[in-house]
Structures are given as C-alpha cells and as structure tokens.
Amino acid sequence: MKPAVCLLCLAGVWGLPAPASAIQLHTGNAGIIAHQIGHLFFLFSMVALMFTINNQGLIRQKGWRLIQVTALFFIFWNLDTLAAHFLDNQIEVVRIETLSITRMAVVTESDSELLAVIYYFLKLDHLWCVPAMIFLLMGLNSLLKDQRQRSDSADGV
Amino acid sequence: MTANLPILLVDVLGSVAMVVLGVLSLFKARSLRDLDPDNVVFLYLIWICAGFTIFAVSRSLSHILRQFLVLTGSGDIWHDIGPYTGAINTISFMLVGTVTLFFNQSWRINEKILSAKQKQEDTSAKLLELNQTLEQKVVERTEMLTSSEHKARRIFEHSLDTIMVTDPWFNIVEINRAGVALTGFQKADMLDKKMGLKDFLTIPSENERIFKLLETHEYVLNEETDFLRADRSFVRVLITGGVDYGAFGCGKTFHFIIKNINDKRQMEQQIAQADKLAALGELSAGVAHEINNPLGIILGYTQLMLKNPGDHEEDLKTIEKHVKNCKIVVSDLLTFSRKGSTKMQPIDVCKVVDDVISFLGNHSDFKNVQVTSPGPCTGPLKVFGNEQELAQVIINLMINACHAVEKTGRILVETGTDDQDQVLITVKDNGTGIREKDFSRIFDPFFTTKPVGQGTGLGLSVGYGIIRRHGGDITARNRKEKGAAFTISLPRAGAADDNPDREKTR
Structure with missing residues (x-):
C-alpha cells in the first residue's frame, strides 16, 4: 500500500465524529458470567478428556478408567455448580440466610419449596468434586503401580 | 426452607x-x-x-x-x-x-516420542546384532584366513620341490627350504645379492629358450634344463612357472616350481644301461654257446694231430694257442652272461681286498703305482658270494686303474658300508678319468679305450655280470679332484648267510 493512501485512511479514522469507546464499563454480572463460562470450559475439557481416553484406547488401563470416572464426576460437579450459581448469583431467585452456626435458611423468591430443596442439594456440590478427586488419586495410584511393574520388568527384576 | x-x-x-x-x-x-x-x-x-x-x-x-x-x-x-x-x-x-x-496432543506427542524411542531401540538392537554378527564373521574369516595362510605356508616350506618367487626381473624374492637345498646357497645370501633365475640357468641355448617363453607367454611348463648349483655342479631340473599380477596391492611376480629330476634321469640311464647289457648278455651267451663246441672240437683235433706233428707242428701249435685264447674269451662271455655255475658262500670282503692288494703288489705293472688303503679293513664286512669271482672283479678294476694312471700314479682302495647297510668297495685313481661320452658304454662287452691288442674290452662287462649275479651293483664316476672311481656295492650277508650249510650254486 502506498504511504499516501495510508495517511488518508489514518486521517479519516481520526476525523470520525464518534466518541472513543476503547475501555468499556463492566456491569456487576460480568464476574459471575465469566465464572460460569469458566465452569462451562471446565466441563467441556472434562468431556474432551473422557473422549480422548476412550479414543486413545487408554480405557484398557485401570488407572485411566479411574481418571475417566474423575472427569465424569467433575462434569456433574460443573453442572451442579452451574445450576447453583445460576440460581443464586445470576438470576438471584434463591439465597441462603445464616441463622446461627448450625442453622441456615434457603430463601426463594417465590417461596418455592421445590426450588429450595433443589438448591439445598445443589449446595452439597462436594459430594461430586471430592469423589472426583478420590478417583483421580486412585487412578494415579494405579498408573504408578503399573509403571513401577513395567520399570521392574524392564530392569529384569 | x-x-x-x-x-x-x-x-x-x-x-x-x-x-x-x-x-x-x-x-x-x-x-x-x-x-x-x-x-x-x-x-x-x-x-x-x-x-x-x-x-x-x-x-x-x-x-x-x-x-x-x-x-x-x-x-x-x-x-x-x-x-x-x-x-x-x-x-x-x-x-x-x-x-x-492439551491432553490429546500431549498423548500424541508422547506416542510419537515412544514410537521414535522404540524405533531407535530396535535400530540400536539391530545395529548391535549386526555388529556382533560382523565381529563374529570377522573372527571366523580371520581364522579361515590364518588357517589358509598356514596351510599355504606349510605347503611352501615343506614342499620337496623348489618353490621360488621372483620379481618381474626374475630376481629371487622368496624361496623355500627345498630351493635352498637345491641351489646350495644360503637364503639370506641369495636375497642380499639379488640372485635370480639367470644365475642358475647357465646353459645359453636352454636359458634363451626359457626366458623367451617367459617373456612371450609369461609361463613355462615342464621345461627341462641344467641347473647350476653353488658347488658348480649341475643337476637336471624341470621348471614350471608363471606370472602372478598380484592382488591387494602386491606387485607383479613370477612363481616357479623347480623339480630336481637328476636322480630320476640317472636311474633311467642305469635302467637303460642294464637293459642294454642284459640284451648283450643274451646275445653273447648265444654266440659263446655256439662257438664253444666247435672250438672244443678244433682244439681236440689239433691236440690229437700234435701227437704226430709231422711237418705242421708249428702251425698246429699256433692253432692250439689261438683256440685257447678263443676259449678264454668265450669263457669270459659266458661269465658276463651269467650262464656259468658258481659256488656261493659267505666271504670276508676285507680279506679279499687285502689278498688282491698283496697279490698285485708283486705284479710288474704295479711297481711304480702307489696302492693305498685308508686303514686296516675293520670288519666283519661279509657278503654272500664267490671269493674268486669277487677277487677277479677287484683285480680287473685295479688293472684298469693302473692303466689309467699309466703305471705311475696312485690307487686308493676303500671298503665300508653305506646307510642302507650295503658293503662298498671303491677303487679310486688319479688318472685321466672317464670321458663323458664313454660313460654309457664302459660296461659294454668289447668296449675298450686301450690300444689294440692290450685289452679285450671284457674286463668291466665281466665284472658287471659277476656283481649283478651277486645281487649288487657297480657304478663309475669321475672324481672331483682327478681320476675316476668305481664303486662296488653288495648286500651285506646276514646271520642266516653265515651258515656253511647254506652254500649254494648259481
């Protein structure tokens, strides 16, 4: 491109009568949306991990099968947290009020008992992620055991 | 809730x-x-x-x-x-x-790395195997090569024929033990002095022919020639050789195999001589037998007529004398042809030789001839034969030697044994020797080099016949110093031959 044309374009852009909007303001929901996208991304990566383990034939090894179960539990955990965050942070139809150290109240906008129950169980998300981590540890343990056996046989022990 | x-x-x-x-x-x-x-x-x-x-x-x-x-x-x-x-x-x-x-990609990368690693290990294992195989093959080939070289070296060193390797100018590069023995030179001397084939092939006509063949065809096959030894004597040899253009960086060389056929040639000549003498013996026997009877009749009638001689007494005596001479010749011929009968018994060679020397010492022809013996004959040198006949042979040889030294020389009579336990009697003189051309004829009947009237030419042939009948042999050669040497070899008598009862008639 010739320098004269470049200069003309630059002058045109400079001369436009619109305000500069390079830095935009973020509303209060931007954080939760980013967090939700993170959960979706995590979920998607776990699905991809499951398929990869399947496609690469790693499912024959117990360790990788356990890691696949880990991925499955994290998928459920992500779905759980997505739903929970949607209800309490995104649309804000439900919230928890701490009454005392041993008592909390699930308060819904519409006083829906069902929604409260659902949210109650959604809050127990550790029931997904802790088993997921347990399966991950078991899977790694199994892989470590296999690798040690392989190393020993390679060393002729 | x-x-x-x-x-x-x-x-x-x-x-x-x-x-x-x-x-x-x-x-x-x-x-x-x-x-x-x-x-x-x-x-x-x-x-x-x-x-x-x-x-x-x-x-x-x-x-x-x-x-x-x-x-x-x-x-x-x-x-x-x-x-x-x-x-x-x-x-x-x-x-x-x-x-x-990134797990999928990580896995693929890992798979590729593992695959490459596996390939590398496989290749390494193959290389190791190939290397081991190669090492094994090198060891095997080296052993084979060493074995082959050892065999070739043994063939070269232990060959009874001369094997000679020369450079393109026929100078000796390598020669085996048989070659050293044949030439009579030290191997180091031959190599240091750069001696070559031309130093040994000195007969111009044969030399020229052999080297011309080598130049034109680059090989010679079974060429017979005389080979000059270090002591200036000649041996008859058969030469086969050819060019080798070399391999593995070696230069052009000629390889020769030289076979000593001297003994074979001499043996062939002896066989031919023996065949000739046998034929002559047969002929002489036939002639002698046919002449002997008429001579007996002529002698008988002549002696009868001499009882009443009349006017022809001198003539009859002349006839009688010549007939008797003829009878002697016929007798000699019969002796040569082995047709006579002889009483055989164990005899002491030392005694026979001593008797002959003392007998001839009184002969007028031996007055100026020095007859010597290297020492007292140590015996027992016993042979199985006829003493008179053996003495006759020795006398003939000594008379011939006396004529060879022209009655003023030296005659040496030796006795001994050889490594085959044959009893040897050698009569040597320092006379004129035997001419080369006469060697094949000296045992022929009637062959003589003496002036007419001085010899019948039957002495050696009769001696030859006697010795052959004794199972022995008689050979003649010229001495290196001067003169000739005649050697009689007879089989030594064993313990069984000492038994007087074993006397027999041939």
Missing part, C-alpha cells in the same frame, strides 16, 4: 478433603514422572494435578473463609474479598480445563 449442619459440614470437610486429595494427587503424579522423566503424559498429569491442587486449595480456603466470616458475623469482609477468591477459583479451573484440552 431451613437447613443446618449438613451443608456446613459437607462444605468444610469437603474443602479440607479436596486440599488433602489435591496435594496427594500432585505427589503421586510427581512420583509417576520420576519413574519416567521423558514421558510427556506424566508431565501433563503433573500439570493437571497441579491445577486441581490450586483449584482445591483456593476453592477450599475461600469456602472455609466464607463460612468462618459469615458465621462470625463478618459478612461484610467476605463481601469484599469474595470476588477475589471467586476469580482465583475461576482461573484455577480454567487452568485445569486448558491443560486438559
């Missing part, structure tokens, strides 16, 4: 469990990678476990902190720091997700 402890407990205990499990997982992943540091998947597992651990720690701490702050009535503080912990949570599981998405 009001809920209580379960949410709190699950939240707090779950958070603690997540932290513990995350740390344990990270520890396991590190152990896994320590076992195989080159494994990309294990590296990936470390990353993912690290992500999970960060996620677990940040999430769990935020949850515990939140519960603590809310329960302690510090909800405002949580309200302030909550976004930060949430953001850290988001980043941590985004990190886990990102790392996980």
